[in-house]
């Protein structure tokens with residue numbers, strides 16, 4: 001199949017110090033799909049995105065990207081590395097880590113410059129992404145002094161400047177105000193409309209309806225416990241509850257106690 | 270008694286925090302560099318070269334009057350760069366006495382600098398003689414220090430850190446060194462913020478820093494923790510660089526533009542320095 005982007009087969013991965021993070025994950029991702037990976041803290045979502053971005057490599061099983069095995073030594077070659085990295089962009093969970101240049105402008109320019117894009121074109125891209133993400137006023141600031149929401153937008157801008165085919169988002173909306181969340185989701189949906197593949201790791205169930213057609217639920221055994229359409233997963237309350245994604249709420253209203261289930265952050269009635 | 274102790278501790282804490290805020294502001298703030306003034310509009314490369322020239326001149330001149338002229342020029346530049354003079358003077362003049370007093374004081378006396386006596390006094394059975402060359406030397410020294418420090422402070426005030434680092438790169442300082450410097454700068458900021466946070470965090474939990482032994486433990490633990498975090502972060506930063514196509518030699522924007530204005534400024538600086546060096550010592 002030509003539109004196959006990722007094929008993940010029985011992948012196992014442990015962090016140094018024997019912290020198992022993935023124990024047998026299978027997944028198939030096609031071009032233009034919207035995928036969400038959900039699961040409680042520490043179930044291996046970020047680890048999976050790192051694998052898909054070719055930053056770490058499975059100890060067992062394999063990942064195929066764009067029809068080629070993703071192997072550590074094949075990315076040693078500069079040409080091969082650039083070919084792959086130009087097509088895949090990862091927005092890290094921690095924007096502080098992603099932004100390492102002395103100014104926002106240079107952070108945005110970093111990716112394209114590595115790929116040998118001319119300075120003129122780089123400057124054009126900086127203007128363009130600044131427009132899209134509304135960060136014109138931040139261009140000459142120092143990244144680590146920005147607010148969390150501002151950092152997130154700059155981090156997304158630094159990936160957008162590369163213009164990859166596949167976007168990997170790690171918790172893109174955690175800790176942001178509602179307007180910024182809206183802005184970022186609009187950006188993701190728009191990118192997908194233009195044919196980009198987006199893969200998001202999150203535990204914010206409210207945004208899933210918009211940013212995913214297919215949802216994979218990661219369980220505490222560090223495997224996929226369920227994969228399916230967004231609707232079928234979101235409607236499976238028992239599944240979500242047993243995976244710490246919704247919780248039973250117990251609280252007092254006018255002196256009476258009542259108990260009900262609800263999604264994280266859902267409005268009470 | 271307890272109240273007194275409490276008060277004292279509060280005082281120490283407050284002055285510590287304000288000292289920290291001052292440090293952060295003095296070394297890490299880019300507020301002045303972002304103003305629209307004369308020096309801020311100059312190309313960082315030309316600015317750095319001209320300031321180096323001034324510095325060399327200030328150090329080589331042997332007449333206090335001509336070094337004073339340079340100092341005047343420095344103040345004038347500060348004014349044109351919209352830096353409040355009071356702010357500038359407190360920053361530079363505050364710690365100059367620290368530097369110079371211990372060197373200058375002994376040099377005033379006849380034992381160290383022999384010569385024509387200006388003033389003789391008699392304290393506790395010791396005869397003190399202050400000599401003419403001693404006084405001259407002391408004035409020269411203080412003026413020279415004040416001028417050099419002011420020049421360096423002015424340059425760093427009106428230039429963003431990232432630009433200064435880039436200039437270093439252009440002048441051929443190795444990449445590794447510049448990268449290390451920029452990391453240092455980042456950690457300095459991180460460290461200042463961390464100390465502030467520790468204070469607030471401990472305070473919110475315990476009310477006050479309950480006992481200095483406890484405080485010490487908290488600080489030590491935090492430093493250790495920061496160290497661990499730092500190594501972890503640098504590994505992850507490396508992954509982030511890889512992710513965006515880094516393969517060994519980072520490429521950067523060369524965003525500097527030299528206009529006729531810059532060349533004119535450099536010419537002025539060279540003429541001033543040459544003039545002072547040629548005629549200055551006869552003043």
Ligand SMILES: Nc1ncnc2c1ncn2[C@@H]1O[C@H](COP(=O)(O)OP(=O)(O)OP(=O)(O)O)[C@@H](O)[C@H]1O
Pocket residue numbers: 015016017019020021039040041042043044045046047048093
């Ligand atoms: N750099 C690392 N070194 C050692 N262990 C790690 C490292 N990163 C993650 N782990 C471990 O791997 C497991 C999976 O972590 P991962 O970050 O992938 O989870 P996650 O699903 O992204 O969690 P969260 O929702 O909190 O972001 C965890 O048990 C974690 O302790």
Ligand SMILES: [Mg+2]
Pocket residue numbers: 045046047093170
């Ligand atoms: Mg994560």
